[in-house]
Each structure stands twice: as structure tokens, then as C-alpha cells.
Amino acid sequence: MADASDQDQPTSNENAAALVAKLKLTIGIEAVFQAPDEMGRPSFRQYALAIGDFNPVYTDSQAAKAHGLRDVMAPPTLICDTWQYVEGDIDDQGRLVALRDELEAGGLRAGNDYEFFQPVHPDDVVTARRQTKNVYEKTGRSGNLVFWEVETRFFNQRGELLATNLETMFRRV
Numbered sequence: 374m375a376d377a378s379d380q381d382q383p384t385s386n387e388n389a390a391a392l393v394a395k396l397k398l399t400i401g402i403e404a405v406f407q408a409p410d411e412m413g414r415p416s417f418r419q420y421a422l423a424i425g426d427f428n429p430v431y432t433d434s435q436a437a438k439a440h441g442l443r444d445v446m447a448p449p450t451l452i453c454d455t456w457q458y459v460e461g462d463i464d465d466q467g468r469l470v471a472l473r474d475e476l477e478a479g480g481l482r483a484g485n486d487y488e489f490f491q492p493v494h495p496d497d498v499v500t501a502r503r504q505t506k507n508v509y510e511k512t513g514r515s516g517n518l519v520f521w522e523v524e525t526r527f528f529n530q531r532g533e534l535l536a537t538n539l540e541t542m543f544r545r546v
Contacts (some may be wrong), residue, residue, distance in 0.1 A: 388546040389510050389517040396521050399505040407500045412447060414495045424427045446492035451540040452499055453487055480544035483520065488537045498530040502541045506539070517546050 414432075421431040426448055429436035437445045493499070507522040520543045527535040 386510040386517065389519055391546065392546055393508055393510050393520045396505065396508040396519070400508060401504065403502055403504045405500065405502050408498050410498070412452075412495055412497050412499060414445060417445055417447045417495065418452065421448050424448060424450075439469060442494075443494060444494050444496075446494060449489045449493075449536070450487065450514050452493055452501075452536060453485065453525070480519075480521075480542040483543045485541075486539040490536060493527075493529070493535055497535070499535070500528045500530075502526045502528070515545070519544050519546055 418432050421427065428448075430440050430442060430446055431448055432445060434445055437443075501521060503525040505521055506524050507520075509520050511518045511520065519542060523540050523542065525538045525540070527537070529535055
């Protein structure tokens with residue numbers, strides 16, 4: 374027999390609809406984050422070591438110049454997968470206020486579609502422009518899933534496009 378409190382709990386469909394409605398409010402709203410500092414060599418080296426990519430163009434200026442670069446470059450996904458360029462208001466739980474609705478949605482990464490236009494160098498100051506592009510729901514064998522797609526465009530201090538990342542997130546509801 375169902376407990377009276379069970380009747381007050383939203384159904385999976387209601388949870389999905391509420392999450393979709395909340396996330397749809399973020400479509401088209403751009404959050405802009407500008408790094409407080411240059412990217413710097415240490416972040417390139419540390420990220421390359423962390424991902425196990427020992428390409429010398431990330432750490433050795435001579436190797437980078439031998440490959441036609443003006444200096445060492447960042448491993449390409451560094452700016453897409455880390456938030457070191459973010460400086461902004463943080464709430465009492467350590468979340469970025471500008472991304473609060475999206476971060477409260479939780480979820481897991483379903484995939485990324487990266488496009489890289491030019492190398493990121495140590496003296497680059499990155500600006501990220503992030504925007505929810507799409508929100509949709511799917512029903513599978515295990516229940517309802519809510520998906521949302523977020524595009525982030527990364528620029529250097531000269532306004533040159535460095536990379537784009539279309540990230541798909543999902544949450545089971």
C-alpha cells in the first residue's frame with residue numbers, strides 16, 4: 374500500500390518536465406568569463422603531465438619553434454576541460470553564480486565536440502563565452518533522461534577564436 378507521503382513526491386515525468394523547463398530558461402543567455410591572468414607555462418606542463426601527453430611542444434620552447442610555433446602551446450583540451458580562466462562570484466557552496474542553474478541540474482558529460490582554430494600560448498588571456506543551445510528529453514528502457522547542449526567559445530586577448538566546445542550533458546530523472 375502506498376504511503377501518503379509517496380503521493381506528494383513528483384513522478385519521474387514531472388521531475389523531467391521541471392528540469393527541462395528550468396534549463397530551457399537558460400537557452401541563449403550568455404555567460405562570459407575572462408581570465409584574471411595569462412595562461413602561463415606551468416598550467417601547460419601540469420595539464421600535459423596529468424593527461425599523460427608528453428609532446429615536447431607543450432613544455433619545450435625549442436621543440437615548439439622547430440614545429441613552427443612561436444612558443445610552447447597548451448594541450449588543446451586544456452581550455453575546454455578546466456576552469457582556470459574563471460574569475461567570478463562564487464556562492465556559499467563553491468559554485469559559480471553565473472552557472473548556478475546549470476550546475477544545480479547536476480548531470481554527467483555525454484560527449485564533447487571540440488574544434489580548435491589556433492594554439493593557445495603562455496601569454497594568452499582567455500575569455501570564455503558559454504551559452505546553452507538546446508534542451509531535450511528522451512525516454513529509454515531505464516527511464517527519463519534530460520539532455521542539454523552547451524556551447525563555449527574561447528578567445529584570446531586579441532579577440533581571436535581559439536576553440537569551441539559543444540558539450541552535451543545528461544541527467545536521469
